[in-house]
Amino acid sequence: MQERGFWLLHDVADEHLEEELRKLLRSGSIREARIVAHLAELDARQLPLVKGLSLWDYCLTTLGLSESEAFYRIGAARLARRFPLVFELLERREIHLTALVLLNKYLTDENHAELLAEARGKSKRALLELLALRFPRAGVGSNLRRLPVLRDAVAAGPTGSLQPRSADRYCLQLELTAIQTAKIELARDLLSHANPCGDLAVVVERAIDLLIERLEARRFAKRVRDESVAARPEPTHGGVPQPEPSDLGQPKQSPVELSDLGQPKQLPEDPPPSASPHRPHIDHEVRRQVLARDGARCAYVGANGRRCRERAFLQFHHIVPFIRGGTETASNLQILCARHNRLLAYREGLLRPAA
Numbered sequence: 001m002q003e004r005g006f007w008l009l010h011d012v013a014d015e016h017l018e019e020e021l022r023k024l025l026r027s028g029s030i031r032e033a034r035i036v037a038h039l040a041e042l043d044a045r046q047l048p049l050v051k052g053l054s055l056w057d058y059c060l061t062t063l064g065l066s067e068s069e070a071f072y073r074i075g076a077a078r079l080a081r082r083f084p085l086v087f088e089l090l091e092r093r094e095i096h097l098t099a100l101v102l103l104n105k106y107l108t109d110e111n112h113a114e115l116l117a118e119a120r121g122k123s124k125r126a127l128l129e130l131l132a133l134r135f136p137r138a139g140v141g142s143n144l145r146r147l148p149v150l151r152d153a154v155a156a157g158p159t160g161s162l163q164p165r166s167a168d169r170y171c172l173q174l175e176l177t178a179i180q181t182a183k184i185e186l187a188r189d190l191l192s193h194a195n196p197c198g199d200l201a202v203v204v205e206r207a208i209d210l211l212i213e214r215l216e217a218r219r220f221a222k223r224v225r226d227e228s229v230a231a232r233p234e235p236t237h238g239g240v241p242q243p244e245p246s247d248l249g250q251p252k253q254s255p256v257e258l259s260d261l262g263q264p265k266q267l268p269e270d271p272p273p274s275a276s277p278h279r280p281h282i283d284h285e286v287r288r289q290v291l292a293r294d295g296a297r298c299a300y301v302g303a304n305g306r307r308c309r310e311r312a313f314l315q316f317h318h319i320v321p322f323i324r325g326g327t328e329t330a331s332n333l334q335i336l337c338a339r340h341n342r343l344l345a346y347r348e349g350l351l352r353p354a355a
Contacts, residue, residue, distance in 0.1 A: 029093035037087055040077035072097035079104050083112045094120045099127050106135055129164045136166030172204070219314070220291040221284030282316060282328050289330040290316065298337035310337035317341055321348065 009017060039055070042048060048058035059070035076097050080086035089095040099119050107115055115134075119127055163171045176184070188195070188203050195202045216222040298308035317336040320326035336344070345351035 025093060030091055033087050033091035036073055036077045036080055036090060039073055040081045043077060044081060072101055075101040075104060083107060085113065085116055089116060089120065098124050102127055102131065106131060132164035133167045221287040222291060286328060286330050286333065290333050290335060294335040298340055299334045300336055300340040308337060308340060313338040315341050321350065
C-alpha cells in the first residue's frame, strides 16, 4: 500500500512538478495513440459486430467509455485507418482528438499531409479559424425564431456559441428567454430608421458598441460621446465609495502590443485584500492614462516574457502598495486581472497561500 496519495504534491519542487507533468502527458499521448490504434483494428476486423454490438455500443458497454470518449476515439480511429500519419501525430502529442474529428470531412488523399501539418499544436478555436479560412462557408443570415421543443434534451455548455464561417464571418447562436427576445425585438424596432431591413447583426453591433463605451467609461473613466456617463459616481455601499480591489506590489513591467482576445473565465474564489475605506479615489484622468498605456488587458508579464492575455475581471494594481505609501498616479498603477492581482498579493505577503 502506498504511504501517501499520489495527489499529495505540496512538497514537490516547482521544476520537478512541471517536469513530471510533462512526462505524464507524453506517456498519456503514447497510451492514447495505442488505444486509438486498437479501436481501429477492432473496427477493421468487425469484432464488435461479431458479438452483436456496434463499435459505439462496444465502447460504452464493454470498455466503459463515456459517450464523449467513445465519440472522439472512434472518430480518430476511423480517420487514422485512412491516414496512418494520424497515429504518429497522436503519439507525439502534436494533435488532439477534437482536432481530428473537426478535420475528418476536410482531409483527402491529396491534402491530408499538408492540412495535418497546419493543424499541429492548434487549439479548437484556432483550428476552426484555419478551416474557415481554407474552406469558407456561406453566411447563415440573421434571424430570430423559436426553437423546437426536444424531449430528453440535455443542455451542455453555455447558452451561446460563436463559430467562424469564413475568414471574416462568424455565426453567433444564442438561447434566449422570452423577456430577452422581447428586448431585442424592441431594440430592432427603435433602430428601424437606421436599419430598415431589421438586420439583427446591426442591432447587436450597435448595442455592444454602446455597452463597451459605458463599461469603459465607468471602469476606466474613458471619455465617451455622452460625458454624463463618465461622470457617474462609482458604486457605493453605505455611503462609502467602494475601494479598488487589491494593493499589491510588483516591479513595473513594460507593456507589449495587444493580441487576440482571451476567453473570459469565472471570477477567482478568494478576492484580493481590501484597501482602507479612506483610500482616495483614482482620478479619472489617471485611469485614462493607465488604460492608454496598458490597454484593456492584463499587463502582467511572466518570467518567459509572455504577457497575460486575460481581458476579464481587470483591476487597478498599485506597484507600490497603497498601505505602504504608494500613490494614486499612473506611474504607480497598472491593469491586472484578478488572478495575477492575487498572485502578487501572495508574493507581497498581503494574502496567505491557500491551505
